[in-house]
Amino acid sequence: MNDLSKLLARTIVASRPDSVDADASAEAHRALVNYVGCALGGADHEAMDITLEALGRFSGAGHADVIGRREKVDMPLAALLNGISSHVHDFDDTTPSNYIHPTSPVASALFAWAAVNPVSGADFVHAFAIGFDTVTRIGDATYPNHYAAGWHSTGSIGIFGAAVAIGKLMGLNEQKMLWAIGLAATQASGIRDNFGSMAKGFHPGHAARCGLEAAFLARAGFTTGATPLEGPRGFAAVTAGGQLDADGFVDGLGEMYRFGGNTYKPYPCGIVIHPTIELCSSINAGGVSPEDIEAVELRVAPLVRDLCDQRPTSGLQGKFSIYHAASIGLVRGQGQLSEFTDEAINDPQLVDMRDKVTAVADDSVGEDSVRAIVTLRNGQKIEKFLEASLGNLKRPLSNAQLDDKFFNQISVLDEGQARQVLDLCWNIGSIGNVGDLVRAAVPH
Amino acid sequence: MNDLSKLLARTIVASRPDSVDADASAEAHRALVNYVGCALGGADHEAMDITLEALGRFSGAGHADVIGRREKVDMPLAALLNGISSHVHDFDDTTPSNYIHPTSPVASALFAWAAVNPVSGADFVHAFAIGFDTVTRIGDATYPNHYAAGWHSTGSIGIFGAAVAIGKLMGLNEQKMLWAIGLAATQASGIRDNFGSMAKGFHPGHAARCGLEAAFLARAGFTTGATPLEGPRGFAAVTAGGQLDADGFVDGLGEMYRFGGNTYKPYPCGIVIHPTIELCSSINAGGVSPEDIEAVELRVAPLVRDLCDQRPTSGLQGKFSIYHAASIGLVRGQGQLSEFTDEAINDPQLVDMRDKVTAVADDSVGEDSVRAIVTLRNGQKIEKFLEASLGNLKRPLSNAQLDDKFFNQISVLDEGQARQVLDLCWNIGSIGNVGDLVRAAVPH
Numbered sequence: 001m002n003d004l005s006k007l008l009a010r011t012i013v014a015s016r017p018d019s020v021d022a023d024a025s026a027e028a029h030r031a032l033v034n035y036v037g038c039a040l041g042g043a044d045h046e047a048m049d050i051t052l053e054a055l056g057r058f059s060g061a062g063h064a065d066v067i068g069r070r071e072k073v074d075m076p077l078a079a080l081l082n083g084i085s086s087h088v089h090d091f092d093d094t095t096p097s098n099y100i101h102p103t104s105p106v107a108s109a110l111f112a113w114a115a116v117n118p119v120s121g122a123d124f125v126h127a128f129a130i131g132f133d134t135v136t137r138i139g140d141a142t143y144p145n146h147y148a149a150g151w152h153s154t155g156s157i158g159i160f161g162a163a164v165a166i167g168k169l170m171g172l173n174e175q176k177m178l179w180a181i182g183l184a185a186t187q188a189s190g191i192r193d194n195f196g197s198m199a200k201g202f203h204p205g206h207a208a209r210c211g212l213e214a215a216f217l218a219r220a221g222f223t224t225g226a227t228p229l230e231g232p233r234g235f236a237a238v239t240a241g242g243q244l245d246a247d248g249f250v251d252g253l254g255e256m257y258r259f260g261g262n263t264y265k266p267y268p269c270g271i272v273i274h275p276t277i278e279l280c281s282s283i284n285a286g287g288v289s290p291e292d293i294e295a296v297e298l299r300v301a302p303l304v305r306d307l308c309d310q311r312p313t314s315g316l317q318g319k320f321s322i323y324h325a326a327s328i329g330l331v332r333g334q335g336q337l338s339e340f341t342d343e344a345i346n347d348p349q350l351v352d353m354r355d356k357v358t359a360v361a362d363d364s365v366g367e368d369s370v371r372a373i374v375t376l377r378n379g380q381k382i383e384k385f386l387e388a389s390l391g392n393l394k395r396p397l398s399n400a401q402l403d404d405k406f407f408n409q410i411s412v413l414d415e416g417q418a419r420q421v422l423d424l425c426w427n428i429g430s431i432g433n434v435g436d437l438v439r440a441a442v443p444h
Numbered sequence: 445m446n447d448l449s450k451l452l453a454r455t456i457v458a459s460r461p462d463s464v465d466a467d468a469s470a471e472a473h474r475a476l477v478n479y480v481g482c483a484l485g486g487a488d489h490e491a492m493d494i495t496l497e498a499l500g501r502f503s504g505a506g507h508a509d510v511i512g513r514r515e516k517v518d519m520p521l522a523a524l525l526n527g528i529s530s531h532v533h534d535f536d537d538t539t540p541s542n543y544i545h546p547t548s549p550v551a552s553a554l555f556a557w558a559a560v561n562p563v564s565g566a567d568f569v570h571a572f573a574i575g576f577d578t579v580t581r582i583g584d585a586t587y588p589n590h591y592a593a594g595w596h597s598t599g600s601i602g603i604f605g606a607a608v609a610i611g612k613l614m615g616l617n618e619q620k621m622l623w624a625i626g627l628a629a630t631q632a633s634g635i636r637d638n639f640g641s642m643a644k645g646f647h648p649g650h651a652a653r654c655g656l657e658a659a660f661l662a663r664a665g666f667t668t669g670a671t672p673l674e675g676p677r678g679f680a681a682v683t684a685g686g687q688l689d690a691d692g693f694v695d696g697l698g699e700m701y702r703f704g705g706n707t708y709k710p711y712p713c714g715i716v717i718h719p720t721i722e723l724c725s726s727i728n729a730g731g732v733s734p735e736d737i738e739a740v741e742l743r744v745a746p747l748v749r750d751l752c753d754q755r756p757t758s759g760l761q762g763k764f765s766i767y768h769a770a771s772i773g774l775v776r777g778q779g780q781l782s783e784f785t786d787e788a789i790n791d792p793q794l795v796d797m798r799d800k801v802t803a804v805a806d807d808s809v810g811e812d813s814v815r816a817i818v819t820l821r822n823g824q825k826i827e828k829f830l831e832a833s834l835g836n837l838k839r840p841l842s843n844a845q846l847d848d849k850f851f852n853q854i855s856v857l858d859e860g861q862a863r864q865v866l867d868l869c870w871n872i873g874s875i876g877n878v879g880d881l882v883r884a885a886v887p888h
Contacts, residue, residue, distance in 0.1 A: 155630075
């Protein structure tokens with residue numbers, strides 16, 4: 001479709017807060033609650049300290065607070081840091097239709113903006129909805145080609161959401177919104193070779209920072225090509241083998257903000273190994289002792305092998321290991337942040353169990369499902385199947401479960417402060433200035 | 445080849461200034477002379493003012509001078525600005541084996557570094573040679589797939605050169621050099637939809653800035669995957685359909701720094717339309733009046749149509765228009781900066797002439813060549829063929845011609861100051877501190 005980028009720019013410019021319906025707004029609130037919890041949970045990760053050590057020296061006058069940190073930095077660096085903290089534990093949201101973590105790149109830029117510029121909660125949620133919807137539409141329209149090519153689309157597509165969300169708060173006109181999209185397209189990056197390293201968390205941060213800067217450059221008049229998404233040398237042609245489902249892209253554009261497919265993780269790791277953690281934890285809870293296990297065969301969706309076929313040597317790699325997922329379930333009966341540290345990876349009981357696990361790709365197994373066949377030392381076999389794991393679309397986390405998840409990640413704050421932040425998150429759409437929320441999330 | 449990225453990191457760490465032979469060093473000097481002239485020539489382009497307006501507000505304490513500007517900014521922003529100025533007129537160097545402009549992304553980072561950190565000319569030229577060689581090797585190993593996919597490889601591959609050049613000056617060890625390469629790979633970006641807009645010039649600047657920051661992050665311990673170039677989800681797989689000529693890549697690695705294929709442009713526009721400008725200028729010089737021309741048919745290499753088939757509406761688009769190239773030769777007998785302004789694009793004589801030009805892709809015509817068949821109003825036909833245009837590998841610009849080109853671009857300096865800068869450039873390998881050169885290039 002010709003002029004898809006222009007149509008997107010025009011639609012965003014025309015969008016009004018009441019374009020976002022109540023269901024989408026409610027889901028936007030859930031996404032932001034989940035996001036802020038994850039940003040707090042990752043705020044003291046060493047990747048944050050390293051980034052500040054490396055780039056803090058270049059920071060301009062420090063106007064912007066960072067969620068969960070005491071340092072003040074410039075707005076683009078705050079966007080980068082928010083993006084790293086919110087994704088580094090791989091605990092943030094996921095849209096299974098395209099395997100993007102859409103909130104991190106968009107909200108990281110928006111909270112950095114709000115740390116400096118007064119913005120009402122209504123405008124903030126509106127801009128967030130636009131950014132989230134843009135990421136989801138581009139992600140859906142280029143899936144699976146873009147992701148299968150090896151892009152970490154949370155970064156390479158997330159950047160569009162950051163650019164248009166900030167561009168909307170700036171009030172860019174159609175031409176400048178198009179340039180913001182063009183500058184996003186031409187900075188889109190992030191490859192999957194980095195899964196299992198700090199650079200995975202870098203991707204949404206970089207997307208947030210570059211997207212934010214794209215909006216600033218566009219506002220000042222920096223020009224780009226006119227067909228950044230659909231052109232013969234545009235984003236879809238260059239990064240997705242030309243796949244761009246224009247009909248799907250425009251379906252409901254500007255009327256239906258695509259929040260319906262978002263999910264929230266109960267476990268801080270790649271979403272496709274969640275069924276395995278849950279099923280193996282249930283086997284553990286059923287009284288099967290790790291010492292009695294001889295071998296474990298998993299039947300998994302082919303994508304699981306594609307993404308998570310590694311024997312990990314670090315906590316970050318463990319987040320993308322189907323073998324580690326089975327082990328923590330069978331040995332510890334859970335998968336929390338403590339199961340994805342370097343220490344956990346080297347726990348002799350988990351090392352031993354990982355060696356007993358094999359995983360077979362099975363087309364008949366869905367990505368929300370898993371089958372486990374556990375052979376005990378006494379020769380007995382236990383076979384269990386999980387149809388739909390917790391946190392996926394069929395069994396979404398409730399608001400109360402999101403609260404619990406939030407409180408499991410607040411180690412940088414005391415509980416009273418965390419409760420205040422959580423209240424502000426649930427009410428973000430009606431607060432007067434979102435900067436108050438950012439400042440409330442700075443440790444006392 | 446497994447471990448290509450590690451081999452590259454190890455080779456760079458082991459490289460010593462005397463690893464770069466005299467021929468390569470001499471060509472490195474020519475490249476830097478050409479680069480500084482182009483950076484001066486673009487220093488007052490509106491894309492520079494726009495970038496400073498947009499991003500200057502975030503600049504940290506202003507330690508770094510920018511070539512040809514009076515503002516002081518932080519080091520990464522200086523790298524971005526140097527990259528924009530040196531490429532925005534499309535007048536910088538080109539390696540026809542891969543169509544990359546290799547000096548801009550590498551030298552832009554290095555001059556930003558040198559603006560802040562004392563660095564000897566010998567170390568600077570050594571780091572530049574490493575960066576240039578790395579860009580050229582990755583470019584050659586992934587050509588044509590990477591470029592044909594629609595990447596502007598000056599940005600998407602240039603970033604590797606910036607990262608390793610700065611990493612070398614930092615004295616990174618092998619592990620950290622590998623992470624710098626990994627962080628370059630995961631920020632690699634820049635699509636060809638932007639040819640003919642300011643965003644084309646943005647690409648090497650963004651590469652310089654992100655590459656420089658990659659080195660800072662790696663030094664501080666930011667981790668990446670281990671196979672950024674060759675992995676199944678690495679740079680070559682994701683961006684070049686898996687093309688990575690490992691044998692070519694390692695041939696002479698660490699011993700032969702690949703400067704032999706560099707060329708310097710006599711005209712500030714896409715290199716593949718240079719033959720047309722030269723041939724049409726010679727037709728003009730031969731006494732053919734524009735008023736007498738009825739029609740012009742060009743026979744060009746197929747790549748020319750692929751890259752430069754546009755009917756321009758702006759000066760930047762004119763740099764990628766085979767029709768404009770023919771027109772300026774036939775009407776004005778030259779192609780200087782003045783032929784690629786918005787004003788020139790709208791010059792009625794040039795508009796009129798462009799409409800008379802057609803271009804036919806012809807496999808028998810090389811990329812340094814062109815055939816023109818000019819039909820006059822009186823029915824006479826003039827057919828001319830140019831085998832190898834000036835500035836290409838068979839007819840390189842001499843040092844004296846590089847001097848002339850330099851002085852044609854110094855409008856931001858007076859001639860005396862420009863001469864001082866030029867002298868420092870020709871002697872850069874032996875000056876005590878390259879910061880002196882950067883400061884000498886700031887307008888009085």
